[in-house]
Amino acid sequence: MVKLPSAPLALHLDSAALKANWQWLAGRNGTARCGAAVKANGYGLGAVEVARHLLAAGCRDFFVATWAEAAELLPHLHGAALSVLHGVRPEDMAFALASGARPVLNSPEQIARWREADGGSCDVMVDTGMNRLGLSTRDVRPDLLAGLRIETLMSHLACADEDHPLNSEQLRRFRQAAAGVGAKTLSLANSAGILLGEKFAFGLTRPGLALYGGIPRGDGAGHIRQVVHPRAQVLQRRFIRPGQSVGYGATYVAERRREIAILNVGYADGYLRGFSGTGAALHEGAHLPVLGRVSMDLLAIDVSTAPEVGEGDWLDLEFDLPKAAAQAGLSQYELLTTLGRRYARIWR
Ligand SMILES: *Cc1c(COP(=O)(O)O)cnc(C)c1O
Numbered sequence: 001m002v003k004l005p006s007a008p009l010a011l012h013l014d015s016a017a018l019k020a021n022w023q024w025l026a027g028r029n030g031t032a033r034c035g036a037a038v039k040a041n042g043y044g045l046g047a048v049e050v051a052r053h054l055l056a057a058g059c060r061d062f063f064v065a066t067w068a069e070a071a072e073l074l075p076h077l078h079g080a081a082l083s084v085l086h087g088v089r090p091e092d093m094a095f096a097l098a099s100g101a102r103p104v105l106n107s108p109e110q111i112a113r114w115r116e117a118d119g120g121s122c123d124v125m126v127d128t129g130m131n132r133l134g135l136s137t138r139d140v141r142p143d144l145l146a147g148l149r150i151e152t153l154m155s156h157l158a159c160a161d162e163d164h165p166l167n168s169e170q171l172r173r174f175r176q177a178a179a180g181v182g183a184k185t186l187s188l189a190n191s192a193g194i195l196l197g198e199k200f201a202f203g204l205t206r207p208g209l210a211l212y213g214g215i216p217r218g219d220g221a222g223h224i225r226q227v228v229h230p231r232a233q234v235l236q237r238r239f240i241r242p243g244q245s246v247g248y249g250a251t252y253v254a255e256r257r258r259e260i261a262i263l264n265v266g267y268a269d270g271y272l273r274g275f276s277g278t279g280a281a282l283h284e285g286a287h288l289p290v291l292g293r294v295s296m297d298l299l300a301i302d303v304s305t306a307p308e309v310g311e312g313d314w315l316d317l318e319f320d321l322p323k324a325a326a327q328a329g330l331s332q333y334e335l336l337t338t339l340g341r342r343y344a345r346i347w348r
Pocket of ligand 1: 156190
């Protein structure tokens with residue numbers, strides 16, 4: 001077989017920035033350990049590679065959502081702890097028991113299932129106000145939890161990215177719930193929760209977004225570094241005359257002659273339609289705006305100010321997450337987790 005050509009679109013992933021973000025977050029924690037949420041394929045970056053770099057930085061506690069994610073990651077964790085946030089369904093039990101990862105038990109049903117199987121160490125999630133997954137605080141009773149070996153008791157903050165009264169209320173309820181449980185470790189804070197201050201850190205934190213360059217609260221700006229740098233190759237350069245349009249719907253109409261470059265990236269790669277007319281490529285300091293609608297596989301940009309850009313050149317897409325989120329009208333989480341499979345993922 002002839003060798004497959006390299007992909008015409010790439011994510012440059014900055015391992016030094018990933019590690020620096022983890023270390024910065026760990027430094028906000030007081031004496032708490034800093035873990036890492038690597039669900040959804042490491043927020044789109046690639047869970048195995050993310051874990052490899054964070055292990056090297058010293059991270060020993062990882063979190064995924066499902067057992068399929070756990071199966072992919074476990075061979076690469078070299079004994080570091082892995083918690084599976086969605087707990088155990090009946091059909092998960094055989095795998096979970098054999099795996100060495102811990103389920104995060106979320107309901108009386110899951111607790112009964114794990115206890116009856118004599119499953120060993122587990123985590124427990126208590127719901128302190130988000131009303132998503134977890135035991136309600138009234139179910140955190142000695143009789144319900146009897147016989148479990150609880151490694152980490154955790155809860156999850158609903159509004160940590162805002163100054164919201166629920167934050168301190170959840171903190172209060174979590175402390176109260178934890179008092180009767182006898183878990184080895186307590187854990188409440190995600191990325192934004194870490195920035196709320198040390199009293200939210202307890203024994204272990206669970207950042208995701210901020211590891212990958214997301215800035216969950218203003219306080220993180222200037223400390224958290226960009227990790228993901230999408231790039232795409234120019235497939236064609238052309239010019240359009242005044243009055244001519246670009247792309248589907250002819251939404252962009254040139255008021256004067258324009259030089260345009262067509263890049264090999266589109267909404268199927270997670271460069272979503274929200275960047276139509278708002279996003280930009282970057283080339284040697286030049287800011288090259290997206291023209292018209294983003295297509296499934298292609299993107300037009302204005303290279304009128306960059307005469308040197310031609311077919312085969314690589315351009316960076318602007319992807320500073322808070323700014324890109326505002327441009328696209330999406331959350332920073334969505335921008336990361338929709339990054340597509342066609343990118344070559346290149347760690348440096
Ligand atoms: C996703 C998730 C996290 C990480 O949250 P970020 O906001 O990305 O830091 C932490 N804990 C739980 C339970 C989660 O589901």
